[in-house]
Amino acid sequence: MNAEPADQIRLLDVQALDVRLQQLAHKRKSLPEHAEIETLTKDHTQLRDLLVAAQTEESDCAREQTKAEQDVDQVRQRAARDQQRLDSGAISSPKDLENLQHEIVSLAKRQGDLEDIVLEVMERRESAQERVAELTERVGAVQGKVDDATARRDAAFEEIDGEVAAVTKEREVIAAAVPADLLKLYDKLRGQQGGIGAAKLYQRTCQGCRQELAITELSEIRAAARDTVVRCENCRRILVRTAESGL
Secondary structure, eight states: OBOOHHHHHHHHHHHHHHHHHHHHHHHHHTOHHHHHHHHHHHHHHHHHHHHHHHHHHHHHHHHHHHHHHHHHHHHHHHHHHHHHHHHHTOOOOHHHHHHHHHHHHHHHHHHHHHHHHHHHHHHHHHHHHHHHHHHHHHHHHHHHHHHHHHHHHHHHHHHHHHHHHHHHHHHHHHHTTSOHHHHHHHHHHHHHTTTOOEEEEETTEETTTOOBOOHHHHHHHHHSOTTBOEEOTTTOOEEEEOTTSOO
8 A cells, every 4th residue: 555655644643633532531431530429329329228217217206106195195085084983973883983993093004104105206206316317417418529529520521522522623634634545444453453553663663562673674664665555564553654763
């Protein structure tokens, strides 16, 4: 394949821009904010799970407290009715009177036991409420950190994407001036050789594979016409000759 030396030099410009695009893609993918957001999101999810559990516990305690208070109220009302019957003097039978008095005593004990239950449930509910408040604050704090990291990531994305657009446009302009067959070969090699399809021959060394060329290969390159597209014997990339090639 033949191409004017200027076109081959231009291919190095395309290569430099492709390298820059690779660097930008890597930079975009490896922003520290990615790991930060991932870690914070995991923390946020765990805290949200704990918060939901605490809210559920508080809700259960609220229902349990309501039920216990209703039980206390029922016992209190029944005891009040019994006391009213006792105070009315309407019961004349000694046995019925004894039974009623015994029931009032039993209801008083039952009421005391139920009130203890209410207090115990209230304590558990208060503890759950404190836990909910604590976790709500922590969830909010972590969410704030997530939002901050996301904003920083998005700002970095915007900056990187802006440079990608500029570099891509510049590549399109330069690549348009490179012969189609040369550009096609370059793109093919770039895909096969880790993103490097053309390299400068500098001081008898291929800048693609960093291998110094053998004397026989250098002789062949030295003898080749200036418009001949030469390839590295080691890596098969396009070798571009310049005044610094050491030929």
